[in-house]
Amino acid sequence: MQRFAFNLHSRDGAARCGTITTSRGEIRTPAFMPVGTAGTVKAMLPGSVRETGADILLGNTYHLMLRPGAERIAGLGGLHRFMNWDRPILTDSGGFQVMSLADLRKLTETGVTFRSHIDGSKHELTPERSMEIQRLLGSDIVMAFDECPALPAEGSRVAESMRLSMRWAERSKAAFGDRPGHALFGIQQGGVTRELREESAEALRAIGFDGYAVGGLAVGEGQEAMFGVLDYACDMLPDDRPRYLMGVGKPDDIVGAVKRGIDMMDCVLPSRSGRTGQAFTRRGVVNLKNARHADDPRPLDAECTCPACRSYSRAYLHHVFRAGEMISGMLLTWHNLHYFQEIMAGMRKAIAEGAFAEWEADFHATRAAGDIEPA
Amino acid sequence: MQRFAFNLHSRDGAARCGTITTSRGEIRTPAFMPVGTAGTVKAMLPGSVRETGADILLGNTYHLMLRPGAERIAGLGGLHRFMNWDRPILTDSGGFQVMSLADLRKLTETGVTFRSHIDGSKHELTPERSMEIQRLLGSDIVMAFDECPALPAEGSRVAESMRLSMRWAERSKAAFGDRPGHALFGIQQGGVTRELREESAEALRAIGFDGYAVGGLAVGEGQEAMFGVLDYACDMLPDDRPRYLMGVGKPDDIVGAVKRGIDMMDCVLPSRSGRTGQAFTRRGVVNLKNARHADDPRPLDAECTCPACRSYSRAYLHHVFRAGEMISGMLLTWHNLHYFQEIMAGMRKAIAEGAFAEWEADFHATRAAGDIEPA
Numbered sequence: 001m002q003r004f005a006f007n008l009h010s011r012d013g014a015a016r017c018g019t020i021t022t023s024r025g026e027i028r029t030p031a032f033m034p035v036g037t038a039g040t041v042k043a044m045l046p047g048s049v050r051e052t053g054a055d056i057l058l059g060n061t062y063h064l065m066l067r068p069g070a071e072r073i074a075g076l077g078g079l080h081r082f083m084n085w086d087r088p089i090l091t092d093s094g095g096f097q098v099m100s101l102a103d104l105r106k107l108t109e110t111g112v113t114f115r116s117h118i119d120g121s122k123h124e125l126t127p128e129r130s131m132e133i134q135r136l137l138g139s140d141i142v143m144a145f146d147e148c149p150a151l152p153a154e155g156s157r158v159a160e161s162m163r164l165s166m167r168w169a170e171r172s173k174a175a176f177g178d179r180p181g182h183a184l185f186g187i188q189q190g191g192v193t194r195e196l197r198e199e200s201a202e203a204l205r206a207i208g209f210d211g212y213a214v215g216g217l218a219v220g221e222g223q224e225a226m227f228g229v230l231d232y233a234c235d236m237l238p239d240d241r242p243r244y245l246m247g248v249g250k251p252d253d254i255v256g257a258v259k260r261g262i263d264m265m266d267c268v269l270p271s272r273s274g275r276t277g278q279a280f281t282r283r284g285v286v287n288l289k290n291a292r293h294a295d296d297p298r299p300l301d302a303e304c305t306c307p308a309c310r311s312y313s314r315a316y317l318h319h320v321f322r323a324g325e326m327i328s329g330m331l332l333t334w335h336n337l338h339y340f341q342e343i344m345a346g347m348r349k350a351i352a353e354g355a356f357a358e359w360e361a362d363f364h365a366t367r368a369a370g371d372i373e374p375a
Numbered sequence: 376m377q378r379f380a381f382n383l384h385s386r387d388g389a390a391r392c393g394t395i396t397t398s399r400g401e402i403r404t405p406a407f408m409p410v411g412t413a414g415t416v417k418a419m420l421p422g423s424v425r426e427t428g429a430d431i432l433l434g435n436t437y438h439l440m441l442r443p444g445a446e447r448i449a450g451l452g453g454l455h456r457f458m459n460w461d462r463p464i465l466t467d468s469g470g471f472q473v474m475s476l477a478d479l480r481k482l483t484e485t486g487v488t489f490r491s492h493i494d495g496s497k498h499e500l501t502p503e504r505s506m507e508i509q510r511l512l513g514s515d516i517v518m519a520f521d522e523c524p525a526l527p528a529e530g531s532r533v534a535e536s537m538r539l540s541m542r543w544a545e546r547s548k549a550a551f552g553d554r555p556g557h558a559l560f561g562i563q564q565g566g567v568t569r570e571l572r573e574e575s576a577e578a579l580r581a582i583g584f585d586g587y588a589v590g591g592l593a594v595g596e597g598q599e600a601m602f603g604v605l606d607y608a609c610d611m612l613p614d615d616r617p618r619y620l621m622g623v624g625k626p627d628d629i630v631g632a633v634k635r636g637i638d639m640m641d642c643v644l645p646s647r648s649g650r651t652g653q654a655f656t657r658r659g660v661v662n663l664k665n666a667r668h669a670d671d672p673r674p675l676d677a678e679c680t681c682p683a684c685r686s687y688s689r690a691y692l693h694h695v696f697r698a699g700e701m702i703s704g705m706l707l708t709w710h711n712l713h714y715f716q717e718i719m720a721g722m723r724k725a726i727a728e729g730a731f732a733e734w735e736a737d738f739h740a741t742r743a744a745g746d747i748e749p750a
Contacts, residue, residue, distance in 0.1 A: 039700075040695055040700045040701075042700060043702070044702070045682065046686075068694040076672055077672070082690070084686040312459060315451050316451075316457055316458065316459075319413075319442065319443040319457075320414065320415055323413045323414075325413060325415045326701055327420065330418075330701070331420075
């Protein structure tokens with residue numbers, strides 16, 4: 001069994017480029033993980049997700065435990081086989097989504113009891129149950145069970161929540177045990193308060209994890225505040241372990257995070273936006289819903305090599321969105337995931353060449369030039 | 376420019392196997408045409424449709440004239456380029472769908488005026504306008520403009536409607552003109568009345584078309600009545616031209632139609648059913664919505680080579696249907712279209728080998744054996 005490992009190849013300022021090795025294959029970092037919430041990256045076949053350049057997917061413990069159920073997936077051979085993705089999968093702990101999606105949540109020292117948003121059935125998530133579910137799913141990278149408040153929140157609430165998450169991190173580590181080939185990541189909390197972030201990082205380092213996530217960001221604090229936290233939070237985490245920024249983000253969030261030392265990210269944005277007619281391109285966001293595209297024979301992005309850009313006009317993408325056709329979500333999701341992976345590949349190359357600053361300047365200049373006006 | 380041609384290679388009883396040649400490629404007959412209503416075979420990318428074995432698609436004049444508009448598609452280079460399908464396309468005339476979908480229809484000798492079911496805008500379809508729209512779309516096989524009542528209908532209504540359609544067929548031919556590389560098909564009407572079918576066939580033969588459709592079936596008369604009409608209707612149409620049965624059907628309808636001399640068919644059934652969790656298999660219909668599949672590790676059909684059967688369990692297909700995930704419609708549509716094309720390929724091979732009766736017996740016996748029970 002290939003043991004989990006992280007090798008850094010290059011640095012450029014705080015930005016890093018490396019390889020995470022797992023028993024199911026390598027992950028090139030910085031890595032963007034498409035989100036396969038309920039056992040599918042929405043509107044995509046797994047082979048197509050791989051074609052965009054993804055090395056790893058994220059699966060959601062909360063969704064999968066409710067439907068179809070972790071024991072059921074285990075009985076069917078695990079999540080990889082179930083969803084036809086044989087490369088690495090990272091699963092979140094369920095903590096964040098219980099607090100944002102479930103009904104009648106009750107938070108105690110033990111964990112969270114709640115009712116399913118799907119059928120109202122009663123469930124409990126604890127550090128121990130989260131570890132069990134992630135084991136049943138067969139996750140390659142398991143996240144410690146945590147809890148975090150939406151920001152802005154009172155300082156005392158943020159501190160209490162962080163300390164509870166640190167106690168849960170310790171219980172997660174104990175429950176995870178020794179599983180060669182599988183990794184457990186701890187999650188730093190503490191909101192936008194430097195002292196709390198430091199206290200959290202110390203607690204996590206004392207427990208010891210295979211990787212460290214920066215949690216509790218992208219929850220309403222804004223990009224400036226997020227970057228402000230990343231400016232010091234990355235340095236608080238072990239240099240030789242992957243750093244994962246959870247739930248981020250827009251293209252410029254991703255670039256700013258990598259610049260500050262983040263190695264992994266995930267976000268529903270490329271797939272969710274793809275289903276609502278929004279395309280991310282080098283030149284910014286293009287909204288295909290807009291009537292100005294109705295007669296536009298040009299591709300979404302002439303330099304993009306994804307199927308949507310290679311074979312279709314903006315007029316077609318506009319038409320199928322307006323007509324509510326599934327191919328609209330299929331093509332735009334593919335494009336968005338392709339573009340996100342292109343950003344990651346561009347950053348990896350730039351870091352390896354010591355040219356991250358130039359790459360970043362070009363990234364922002366191209367966006368600032370804006371979308372080409374209709375012909 | 377390759378001229379339209381039809382070459383018959385083999386006969387087995389009334390069943391025929393041949394090749395239709397168009398400027399955009401060959402169509403192996405008997406052929407099943409997936410329906411790409413609004414410029415997309417729902418839930419499929421065109422390359423995937425081709426992978427199922429489809430040589431030709433059907434496009435709907437009614438839908439496309441309303442949205443995005445025939446002139447717009449022409450301005451964008453035609454329907455093939457618009458929807459990224461470079462092989463043959465057959466377009467219907469709009470007549471059938473105006474009568475079934477549009478609001479406030481008014482039928483006169485000239486044509487039909489109606490309001491769009493999408494935005495209430497007022498439109499007119501006449502034989503001349505239908506020919507113009509189908510030319511603007513760039514259709515390879517154009518259908519004469521016709522009208523047909525739902526069955527059962529009064530005899531006098533069926534006769535009047537048929538005679539109007541024959542006058543429209545003549546106007547369609549005149550308006551179509553001489554377009555090398557493009558074909559015009561006439562449509563036989565007459566309901567389930569043999570004398571009316573004969574009168575209609577005579578009228579069409581007198582006008583002269585590149586191919587002949589059997590219209591006005593699959594509109595409520597039932598399979599037995601439909602086969603009863605096909606038993607004589609095919610013989611009324613020129614032997615050396617393709618015969619196209621419009622809007623049919625279920626797998627056993629298709630087999631029965633080919634047995635009676637039909638060369639081409641189209642139906643929304645495989646794609647529509649795919650989106651509602653229904654799979655057509657050698658062993659009959661499997662409804663993935665059914666809870667009995669929730670823990671079933673077996674593929675939908677172990678002998679099928681489509682992506683849904685090759686890579687997924689029934690449990691997964693059940694899960695993603697229940698969760699409302701797009702991949703459900705994507706995989707089941709792919710499977711259904713694959714299976715329909717497999718039926719066509721099986722029939723073509725059987726006819727070529729003079730073994731249609733054996734093939735048909737096996738087809739029915741496999742279905743009768745039923746779906747394998749859950750393990």
